[in-house]
Amino acid sequence: MKKILIILFSLVFVLAGCAPTNQNPNEQSKILNVYSARHYDLDKTIIANFEAETGIKVNVISANGNELLERMIRESAQPQADLFLTVGAETLYTALNEDLFDVVDVSKDKDVLDSQYYGERWVAYTKRARVIVYNKEKYPDGVGITSYDDLVDEKWANQILVRSSTNSYNIALLASFILSNGSVQARAWAEGVVKNFARTPTGNDRAQAAAVIAGLGDLGIMNTYYLGIMINSADQAEREVAEKIGVVIPENVHVNISYAAILKNATNKANAQKFIDYLLSVENQELFMNGNGEFPVRSDVELTDLLASWGPISPAPIDYEKLGREYAAALMMFDAVKWE
Numbered sequence: 001m002k003k004i005l006i007i008l009f010s011l012v013f014v015l016a017g018c019a020p021t022n023q024n025p026n027e028q029s030k031i032l033n034v035y036s037a038r039h040y041d042l043d044k045t046i047i048a049n050f051e052a053e054t055g056i057k058v059n060v061i062s063a064n065g066n067e068l069l070e071r072m073i074r075e076s077a078q079p080q081a082d083l084f085l086t087v088g089a090e091t092l093y094t095a096l097n098e099d100l101f102d103v104v105d106v107s108k109d110k111d112v113l114d115s116q117y118y119g120e121r122w123v124a125y126t127k128r129a130r131v132i133v134y135n136k137e138k139y140p141d142g143v144g145i146t147s148y149d150d151l152v153d154e155k156w157a158n159q160i161l162v163r164s165s166t167n168s169y170n171i172a173l174l175a176s177f178i179l180s181n182g183s184v185q186a187r188a189w190a191e192g193v194v195k196n197f198a199r200t201p202t203g204n205d206r207a208q209a210a211a212v213i214a215g216l217g218d219l220g221i222m223n224t225y226y227l228g229i230m231i232n233s234a235d236q237a238e239r240e241v242a243e244k245i246g247v248v249i250p251e252n253v254h255v256n257i258s259y260a261a262i263l264k265n266a267t268n269k270a271n272a273q274k275f276i277d278y279l280l281s282v283e284n285q286e287l288f289m290n291g292n293g294e295f296p297v298r299s300d301v302e303l304t305d306l307l308a309s310w311g312p313i314s315p316a317p318i319d320y321e322k323l324g325r326e327y328a329a330a331l332m333m334f335d336a337v338k339w340e
Contacts, residue, residue, distance in 0.1 A: 032058045032271040035072065037065040037086035038258060042291040050278050056271050065091045072100050072263065082266040083275060087258050088168050092122060093324030101261040105273055109280050112298045117257065119321055124257035125279040126288045127295035128225040129249055129313055130173055135212055136246040143219065147251045148177075151219065152192025160193060161208045161217040164201040165334035169223055173254045174333060175326035176318050183329065190337045200340055206230055206238065213241045223256065224310065228293015231306065252316035255295075259320075 036043070039062055047058045063071075065086040072079065076098065084101070095101060101121035106113060117124040132151070134143045145151070151160060163170055177186035198217030208220035209230065230242035260279060262272040278284060285296035289304045295313070296303075 029268070029271075030056050032056050032083060032268050032275055033081045034058060034060045034083045034085060034275075035068045035081040036060050036062050036084075037068055037088075038062075040292060042287065043085075045291075046279070046284055046287060050275060054271075054274060056274070058275070069094060073098055076100055077265065079263040079266050081263055082268040083272040084261045084263060085258065088172060088256055089259065089320040090168060090172065090324045090327055092259065092320055093322060095261065096121065096321055100264060102264045102266065102269060104260070104262055104276060106280070108277070109298065112300045113280075114297070114299065114315075116315075116317060116320065117297050122259050122261040123276060123280070124259045124297050124320070125276070125285075126258040126292070127297055127315070128223045128256045129295065129310075129315070130169060130221065130223055130254045130256065131227075131310070132248040132250060133209055133212055133220045133222055133227070134218060134246045134248070135215075136244055138218070139246065142246065143248065145219075145248050145250070148173075148254075149189065150250075151196065151221075152189060154196075156196045156219060158196065158198050159218040160196045160221070161198050161211045161219065162193070162201050162221040163203065163205065163208065165331070165339040169205070169256060170221075170339075171327055171330050171334075172256060172323065174330040175323055176254050176316060178326040178329055178333070179319065179323060180316065183333070186330075187333055187337065190333055190339060194337050194339050206241075209245050210238075210241050213244050224295070224307070225293050228306065232293070247310040249311050249313050251314060253313060255313075255315040255318070257297075257320060258294075 047060065050056065051058055061081065065088060068084065068086070069091045072081070072084065072095070103120055104118070104123050106118050106123050113123070132145055165171070174186060174190060177189060198211075203211070205222035205226040206229070208222050209227065211217060212220045224247070227242055227245060227247070230238045233239050233242070260276050262269055262276070266272060280298065282298065282301055285298050285301045288294040289296060289301075289307060293306065295307060
């Protein structure tokens with residue numbers, strides 16, 4: 001089965017229009033091959049704009065981050081892609097240990113990037129905050145919560161709605177607690193949240209918001225990205241839910257990132273760097289906000305009214321290069337505390 005999957009991946013890559021090895025240098029200089037774990041229409045728009053502005057043809061292979069990581073490890077001597085784009089930092093720890101990435105130049109943007117959002121061989125280009133939501137009609141004065149720790153208070157017994165333990169956002173959140181606070185404190189938090197579950201975890205982030213408004217629980221845990229989608233949704237029911245949702249951005253809020261990295265031994269490194277510069281431009285940082293509800297990584301980009309309405313954001317100081325190291329421990333901890 002594994003061999004069949006490898007063959008299928010290879011065929012898809014060729015059919016996607018990737019440059020053959022015998023292509024002449026002039027044509028090759030106008031190509032960028034991308035492995036992407038992002039699957040958004042906005043990304044397609046940004047790629048199309050980049051192609052129109054630069055004349056560089058962008059070929060994209062999409063899969064989840066772990067699948068692409070495995071492929072990059074197999075191809076490390078002769079990578080078939082030049083650039084890796086992904087949602088979440090779970091792959092970063094392994095990729096750096098496998099020495100898959102080359103140096104990324106962020107020198108011209110360094111003054112407007114927080115140091116935790118880039119390293120020598122990677123750079124974040126969007127952010128999403130994992131927040132707590134509630135029904136504004138039920139709690140017009142707010143819920144009195146300021147931190148994730150408040151979720152374990154017995155006053156919220158049978159009131160917390162959240163996705164399953166297999167969700168990457170939840171794994172990243174617990175992994176960040178293990179990394180920052182140690183296993184004992186992280187487990188105590190997870191156990192406390194489980195005790196306060198309103199129901200067995202089910203559904204996606206948008207389902208948690210809908211359940212809050214339906215009265216199945218008073219508090220939901222979700223990413224701001226999905227709330228942005230709901231507010232701009234073509235579905236009237238989703239918009240109505242989003243309009244009633246109140247947002248608490250906890251102290252030291254956990255931020256999920258999308259990051260970009262240039263593959264070591266890649267053929268078109270210069271084009272990969274050009275595209276990273278393009279993603280970090282003020283124009284495209286604004287597009288990510290307006291189109292996807294994602295926070296910019298640049299400090300000189302003014303937030304949209306929607307993002308600003310959620311309140312001030314003070315991200316937790318996370319070492320994203322080490323976060324993936326704690327993923328296995330987070331999964332085992334979820335299992336131990338019976339977070340299904």
